Amino acid sequence: MSHEALHVQHLHPMPTEAQLAGELRFKVVGRLDTHDMPRPVSGRKVRLPWVSIAVLAIIALGCLLANIIAPGDASYMDLASPAKAPCAQYPFGTDMMGRSIFAMIWHGGRVSLLIGVLATALSTVIAVVYGTVSGAGPVWLDTLMMRVTEIFLSVPSLLIVIFLQAILGPANVVSISVVLGVTSWPTIAKVVRTEVRQLRQSEYVVASRCMGGGFMHVLIHHFAPNFLSSIMFMVVMNVRGAIASESTLSFMGLGLPLEIISWGSMLSNADRALLTGAWWIILIPGLFLVVTLVCMTNIGNALRGEVNRGERNL
């Protein structure tokens, strides 16, 4: 900033009417040059877990292109060759009913990932709206809503899932996503609520409200950009959690029925597979599941590191 630019007019004597009307009119004092202003250099190193991202991308791409990689019906049963070890015809072998595990992995992955994404999308939407209402609302509403989430959190989520699943009847992809979605929002909602509670006091939110900004305007323009980075980690972890929960449920026989192929329902064959020594039936879907979950955990952890390193805007 050049020194000539910082010309300060003396306060006294007071400018006369004529001065105000004539010469001073529109002579802005202390015009600042912004051209030669030093710009901050953004030299922040972003370290992303590239290996995890690449592996996850390959798995996701494989699932999306399942029809090209493994054309045909994945649930086709080759009754002549049940529980066949990996060979040229069946790269990953076949299960007890003679279905190609290679085809099932890619087709089933679609279902598993879809459930993860759907459940997370639903729970994130619920969490953001619930958290914002709680954070921006009056104290009594906030207290009430937070006690509700605590009650929700204190009950084992698996119990609620089983309970809801029992109400909804036979599971399908959408119903299981809904069940997993409506049970996994409280932790995100609590984070959103805390951030909103601090942000709503800030003067730019007050200014926005004075200018006539409504609830949705303030949520989208002021709250969301600030809490999004801190919930990103939880959102990714939520996808992971939903996929894992689906597998758990299916393994226990509470989730998707056997005819809907997912990584979880593939694992539900595991008990019989273990007895016959057909390791590929359990190991291969298990490996895909574990690798996917590990990759997501890595990405989630990296996101959390990013958020913690940067300056918080609270």
Add this chain to the structure above:
Amino acid sequence: MLNSDYVRVEHLSHRFHLTRKIAIDALKDVSFAIDRGEILGLVGESGSGKSTVARCVMGILKPTGGRVIYDGIDVNAAKLSRDENVRLQKERQIIFQDSGSALNPRMSVRRILSEPLDIHGLSRDREAREKLLIQNLDFVGLDPGVLESRPGELSGGQRQRVSIARALLMKPKLIVADEPIASLDVSIQAQIVNLFKHLQAEHGFTFLFIAHDLAMVEFLCDRVGVMSKGRLVELAPTRQLYDSPQHPYTKALLAAMPIPDPRRERSREIPVYHAPEYVTRQEWTRVGFDHYVLMER
């Protein structure tokens, strides 16, 4: 006292509840009016209720007693028509003390300035909007280069100018500035106060200016109100207040103004004002032309 119909603050009281048992009376029966095109200054020590008045006038706080009438609209009425709400939102603008927190650090200056336009769906045309933004930056002495900057990249003075530009964008009729210069250093304070003076002369808005710097208030304001412990104790045209202060608190406040002469500064005595512990009946008394003092009966 209430000689204008433009902005009327009538018997305003506000009580903050800290806990269930402890409450603070931030405002006690404050009344005044602001005329169109006038610059009214409010001075007083920290905690005297200046900001609470500003927030009640802007409708950010709902006063526990009294009311604020803006051009015939009761600002804190439970139900206002859509037209009235839009008028209040467009015609009143506030400028905060700390421009660092009054501007969203994640938004560029362009988005910050566009916000009021977006809310009210004004000047959607790209070119027209660009012109409007540049014009308003020009009013406050910033060049268009700052449009892409974020508040964190600007200096305190530049940020405060951006806040002022945002307030000006809606062509407001009333600007409430809550200690707009308190967080700036002295040379920048002078710039900003000069800027206010020019802008007010140019745009003719009504201005409620809150500060604790008496020299700045003397330079800028037409009339000055003095607040102490939640009460308005004196209200007079600037010259009159500075020449012949009547209330003991005003006298003490004005006597505390530093004199730029070390010898006189060292030798003078500053009267100390102790607010009476038990407030007896007080009453507004007219002591001169447009000059009112809160006096004990």
